[in-house]
Amino acid sequence: MSIPSFQVHLESNEEITPNVRKLVFRLDDPKTITYKPGQFVSFMLGTEDDRPIKRSYSIANMETNSDNSTYIEFVISYVDGGKASNLFFNAEPGMEMEMTGPFGLLCLTEELPKRVFLVGTGTGVAPYRSMIEQIKSRTDTEFHILFGAQYLQDMFYLDDFKAVALLDHVHFHPCLSREEKPGCVAGYVQNKLKELEPNPETDMAYLCGNPNMVDEVFEMLKEKEFGVKQVKREKYVFSRF
Ligand SMILES: Cc1cc2nc3c(=O)[nH]c(=O)nc-3n(C[C@H](O)[C@H](O)[C@H](O)COP(=O)(O)OP(=O)(O)OC[C@H]3O[C@@H](n4cnc5c(N)ncnc54)[C@H](O)[C@@H]3O)c2cc1C
CATH class of the missing domain: 2.40.30.10 (Translation factors)
Known part of the structure; x- marks a missing residue:
C-alpha cells in the first residue's frame, strides 16, 4: 500500500x-x-x-x-x-x-487499564495535546500527564493541560528540572512517576520525546515487571540525513 x-x-x-x-x-x-x-x-x-x-x-x-x-x-x-x-x-x-x-502507534488503546501515565519531555507532549478530547471522554481511566522541562518558560499548552486536569479523572504534573516554581514539581518526570508507584496490575504508560528519558523510564517500568505492551514509546530520534 x-x-x-x-x-x-x-x-x-x-x-x-x-x-x-x-x-x-x-x-x-x-x-x-x-x-x-x-x-x-x-x-x-x-x-x-x-x-x-x-x-x-x-x-x-x-x-x-x-x-x-x-x-x-x-x-x-x-x-x-x-x-x-x-x-x-x-x-x-x-x-x-x-x-x-x-x-505511529502512540495512540490510546480501546481497552484502557485503571491508570494511564502520559509522560513527555519538551515537544514530546504534543501527542498528549492531540489526545485531550479522548482523555476527557475516557472517564473510567485515571490519567496522569507528566510534562518535563528545564524551566517554566520552556513549557507550553499549560492552559490546555490545566483545563483538562479540572476533571476528576485527570491529573497534570508539570515537572521542572532546573528551577522551583509554585504549582510545579521540582525534578525530573522520572522521579514524579516513581512517586506515583506504577503498578503493572493496574497501569499503562506512554512515553514520548527525548530518547534518553524514554529509555530510562522504560527500564524502570521493566524492573517493575511492566510488559512491552503496557508501555508505548515514541522516541524523537535524529534523522541520519
Ligand atoms: C516520530 C518522531 C516524531 C517527532 N516529533 C517531533 C515534534 O513533534 N517536535 C519536534 O521538535 N521534534 C520532533 N521530532 C524530531 C524531529 O524529527 C527532528 O529530528 C528535529 O526537529 C531535528 O531536525 P533538524 O533537521 O532541525 O536537525 P538535524 O539536521 O537532523 O540535526 C542537526 C544536528 O543536531 C543534532 N541533533 C538533532 N536533533 C537534536 C536534539 N534534539 N538534541 C541535540 N542534538 C540534536 C544532529 O545529530 C545533528 O548533528 C520527532 C522525531 C521522530 C522520530
Missing part, C-alpha cells in the same frame, strides 16, 4: 517559548486526513545527494473549520544547525510543503 502524501501550506508560525515554535499547516490536496491522536507525519525537505531528506513531527492538534479546511498544528523545538529547524524557524506563511503519513 502506498503511503498517503499531502500538499500543505503554512498558515501561521508563532514563537511559544524561547526555543519552540507552533506551526499550523492547512491541507491543500487532499483536503482531509484520517489520523488517530498520538500519530506523527513526515515532512519532505527535498533531497541531498539523491537521498530524500525527511523529518517527523507529532500532530499536536487538528481542526476542520466551517468551510471544510483542515488545519494541523505542530510544536517544533530548535536544534542548533538543524536543517528542519532552520527551515521551520524562518518559514513565512504561504510556504508550500509535502507531508506523508500519518504514522
